[in-house]
Amino acid sequence: MRIKFFILFLLFCVFLNAKDNPFDNNFEQQNTEFAKLSPFQRQDFNFNSNARILKNITITYINLDGSEEQVTLDIHKSINWHDTYSFIKTKSPDATPILDVSVTVPQEQGSKNTKSEENNTTLNIETPLFSGNIYNFLSISFYNNKINIKTEDKMLRNLSIGDPTKIIIDFAKKQNFNTKTLHVNTAKVKKVVFGSHKGYYRLVIYLDGKYDYNYSYSENLHTFNYR
Template sequence: MKKIILISSCVLALVARENPFTPDDINVTTLDSTNISENPPKLNRVVAKFPSDAREIVTATFSYKSVDGSIKQKSIDINASFDWHDDIIILSQPPVSSETTPSLDVSVTTTNEQTKQAVAKQATPKPLSVLPKIEPPLKSIAFMDFIKFDIFASKIEIITKDQMFRDFIINKPDKIVMDFKRGSEFSTQSIKVQKGPLKKATIGAHKDYYRVVLSLDGNYHYAIRQSGNGYTLTLR
């Protein structure tokens, strides 16, 4: 009996694998392991749009995934005004290295007077050769011969000799209403603009005045002041 048990043990020792955790066919099963999860696409360019009542960006808060898989947040103080029409773009790019200002190369043979002249030449600002650019209006419209509107990105120049005696704003949809003194009769007219903040301008006559209604593309604060040719309507 002892001989039978001894022979059986030897046979099992020859048949058994050295490592029971190694698969039978090493070519079929991979032994690679990893704790790296699949990443989303690399950040390139993200565009954000804001509603028409946005005027300032206070902070930007990013939620990000840490290496341990937890979700964390990073807030950046901005405190800057902006035009809500603009795209706010987030870009991923390598850090920009600051360029050092080249130093003045003064030879050992240069005299003190020559050095002073070279330093003064570098420090003297170059005169402006280009005159300040005058901004042209995006579009100009006129009703008959007594009122004209020059539309800019954030203001409207109202060119008229008539006196404005009332103005107010209407929301949803956003409109600015202005009444001017003039005793004339004409049919109500409307002009589609679609430039800057102005979508449409409508003018209609009443008994002793006429009314101008400016339809805007969003929610604005406005201010009106007298100017040399009439009035300036500022939108912000």
């Protein structure tokens, strides 16, 4: 009798934990929902005629894994209910990249970029926030939500770890060189570290927060779109 009761108990536990199956497609469905949503810009709202003091604002948001969290902003300020109040997205100012002395940037970049920006205004072509040659066999460009890496070397793997996210990329090459660091602080990228290993070299891209990314490849150009 005790054995039957124990078996029933185990079956009950399995049933309760069925929703926590790590191999279900809930995460993929959540990513699809993220892709369909348009970026937040602004939300206006009004109070009723009884309102006099704004005590706090509670914001509920959804994480990459689909879980929900809340953050509460303490305000405690007087308000005029006749006014319209707004929750607005603002853009953080882009910091100036700080380059390692071993990282080279193409000459006359400033004048070329000025002309490119003028042409891009008309042609609506995306201009990188930073672009430079790390070695003669590797160049990298940073955009608002994208990283382009151009090289003829074969990619072995790419993955992301940690929070904040670090994107790790390995390329095949039998060449040794000293580890180099590119301090960027722009395009949501904090820095990039380059180092050689036996038969390959590695790039570690340090982002400023938790991100997911999609990878694509075309004609020696490796593209990482992250959100």
